Amino acid sequence: MIYRALTWLLTLIARAFFRQVEVVGLENVPTDGPVIFAGNHPNSLLDPVLIINTCGRRVSFAAKNTLFKSRLLKLVLDGLGAVPLARRDDNPGAAKLDNDAAFTAMYTRLGEGGAIGIFPEGLSHDASQLAALKTGAARLALGARARIGEPVKIIPCGLTFIHPARFRSRVLVQYGPAIEVSEAWAEKQTADEKAAVKELTGAIERGMRALTVNAPDWETVRALDAVRRLYQPLDIEIEDRVELARRFNAHYGDVKEDPRVVEVMGRVRDYQEDLDVLGVTDREIARGLDGNAVARKLAAYLSLFLFWVPLAIPGLPIHAPAILFAKFAGRHLTPRKDVIATTKVLTGFLVVYTSYVVVAAILAWRFGWLSALLAFVILPISGYASLQVYDRFKLVKRGSGALVRRLRFQHELEHLRERRDGLTGDIIRTVNALKPKDLVLLFPRDDDAKSDATPAEAIPG
Template sequence: MLYHLLKPIAVTGINLFYNSISVENQDRIPKKGPVIFAANHPNTMIDPLIVAASCGRRVSFLARSTLFFNSFISWLLTTLGIIPVYRKNDAKDDMYRNEEMFSATYRHLERNHGLLIFPEGASTPERVIHKLKTGAARIGLGAEEKNNFMLNVQIIPAGINYSASTKFRSDVHCRFGRPIKLIDYKEKYQKDNWSTVEEITDQLRKALEKLTATVSDKEDEDIVKSLESIYKKELTVNLGMDKKSKSDDFKISKGIIKALEWFSINKPKWTLDMKRSIFQYMSMLDRLNIKDDFLSTGQSKVTFFHRIQSWFFLIIGFPLFVYGVIINYLPYKISGHLAVWSVKGHVAAISSKKMTIGLGLFVFWYSLIILLFSFMGYSFIWTTIFFATFIPAGNFSLYYYRKAKNYQQHIRFLTIFYQKRILLYQLIEKRLNIINELNRAKDDYFAQLNKNSNH
């Protein structure tokens, strides 16, 4: 009952926080029967909400035991189906109680419920799949063994991809992998249970690597981010993919990562030189405080008509922008500052803190405004209409602000063009050289892929 009551609130929260949440391969999830969702974990408490909102099943999930810090919280979390895990680094003396955890998960699976597990253990924002713990395989196989392999437990890998996990109104893309059917491992498990657990865990790791735009080497994160900034849009157009499709966007990122890994192995010197050149270019952009978009040859030309449109939008939209700021700015900024302060450097927790603190502050702030408005003598209908404008006005203000920042970048670009024209020409030439090198590398890479596929 409580789960069904709170789930719409949580789903509303993440839909307000993120601009879009897209789901791929949802048809791979069985509508009935016991399932274990095993997902990567870059964003603490947001990750379980994303999977729960995307999978179409009721799920319970495992959480560290330290969250159950008093009797009320323990009751609340247990009622929601959350099961405590006693980890060595934060509950060393209580690790014997993990037998209770295993028993609870078995009961959930025996009732044909869904479980959500984050096999990496800890939540980290890096674009890396860390070493997986064996819990998902052990729980699934343990439940099957207890029930003579009659449950038909399936492990569903889930890859969660954020465009910018801590940024308000960014995008999320959740991808589900092919089910790992534990009944297929019955004979292996009965012969050697531990090697079977390790085999399934390794299969799960490979699945999560395919489902996420993660790198195998943490040191490659920055270069992948730079390549996405410089080359992603051009690749999308060249390969005939849809710029608005989150699935195609993921494929491009994944292709960039795979190509980088191939060149690092097969052409290490070229790769090192290319990295150095790209980092120099990105550093120059930072010093000039301009974006790569303004140097891209693929950008459409800004005509006089477009400039008039931009000015018209900025002038006409300004009063609504101010209105949205008055209504929303204070709780928006306070929640952001409180979130950063409260996580104490734990970046992966910023989004969940922003969302929970923000929900509380916005509810309080909106209620206060509504009370003041009603005390001024306005009718219920006018008060309701007034309230209905709060969120749309806030979204418009954010959109207006980003448009204004973009136009400011245009002005900044023109200023640099007139004041530092030679430097700008050098920057454009450097970018063209990088793009030409990347295009040649792309052709070499695809030729090699075709050659390998023909053998």
């Protein structure tokens, strides 16, 4: 009962913070039996929230024991069935970490056919690639297999945040093919346990890398993301976008010294710098920035904005300050980049729901309980409307900027469009020439292809 109530609440929070949560690979998740979810850890407490909300299983996560020192967090973690785990990073002076009780609890839950969640990287981080994996997930799977005498399945998970710290952004949650720890792994464990743990950890890492974007640094990620945008067709799904980014980053190291790649990457960087100078995006250039089309779409967004405003007004004194304070907290009260989103979520949630309770209490005191109950109905509806207003305001602002730039920089934008077409063709030719022979292209393109965009809607939808 408590678990269901908390997961329902976490679902509401996730839907409020993220504009889109796309889930891929649910067919890989068993509906029953012992399962270990092993995911990357780029966004602190939001990572387990997303897996809990999307995997379709009741999951107990292993969590660092320092989180249980907070009374509020301990209440939530206990309600979610989290297992406190001591980590070397939190106990640098300890000769030996005592996690026997934690592993016993996780073995028990797996033995009951339950699911355990674990982040093999250990710490949440904002690096551009996976950190070295700890061996805990492999040891847990092998130990559980030995104790319960039946196969344990490990499901690699990939969390890709389009803008990790941004309110109303998008996230892709992927579940990869299961790694089944069965009799064959038990035999390897019997022969050489250390080698078996190392091999299984490697298998988990390969599964996670297949679902995540990994690059040596963020500059490379940004440059290759520009290449990806120039190469891809318009309006592809988020999972295809992430898969293209993963492929470009995975294969770039093998070809980065090739003169053709060096030349194209230099031109892409110059093109991106010119976009930044004018304050335009590649998407706007690709779509042609047709003035009439921009004006039509801007009018549509403005009408939707005006539709939602009256519904948002009743809760505006609560929701507007909550959003602003959450942004302030994320920017100024956060020690690390990877916890900015978590800080925003916790701050916004506490401010909004505390305000709801205070308003309801005042109304109950002044006008009776019926008024308080009515407030608990109206305020959440107004909160939803506020999210719609926020989203449409950003689109109206973006569209207004696009229209102004279309009028102000007409000749520069036309020149950038020509450069983009040339770059797109050269990138396609380079990809076709240098791709691994056994790689099946996600979007096969002819060598003479140019941008397939038409001068239509320049505002991202």
